[in-house]
Amino acid sequence: xxxxxxxxxxxxxxxxxxxxxxxxxxxxxxxxxxxxxxxxxxxxxxxxxxxxxxxxxxxxxxxxxxxxxxxxxxxxxxxxxxxxxxxxxxxxxxxxxxxxxxxxxxxxxxxxxxxxxxxxxxx
Numbered sequence: 001x002x003x004x005x006x007x008x009x010x011x012x013x014x015x016x017x018x019x020x021x022x023x024x025x026x027x028x029x030x031x032x033x034x035x036x037x038x039x040x041x042x043x044x045x046x047x048x049x050x051x052x053x054x055x056x057x058x059x060x061x062x063x064x065x066x067x068x069x070x071x072x073x074x075x076x077x078x079x080x081x082x083x084x085x086x087x088x089x090x091x092x093x094x095x096x097x098x099x100x101x102x103x104x105x106x107x108x109x110x111x112x113x114x115x116x117x118x119x120x121x122x123x
Contacts, residue, residue: 002114004094009120020077020094027070031099034079036090048103084121091116
């Protein structure tokens, strides 16, 4: 089970940290991704992290502003978001896929999704 939290209302330029609590398994069992969906838009993978090799990828829209990480001891996956802009407004989900040395920047490849958390950025 995946449970995302940490969303909220912020102004342009501010930061937020999203957390994804993994239960029933461990963060070392899967590759993870953070996926967002804005109203009327398709799901977009903003970042992913592989299970073993330490591979991390970012969408061009967030590169240099967002950072994905994980804490194996706490069974948490994080998404640190800085310099937030109104176009970052979306529901953010964490998701898991059973890849070993890769991660997925395509939303349909993910096997497990958690509940989303809403991020609203005001100009």
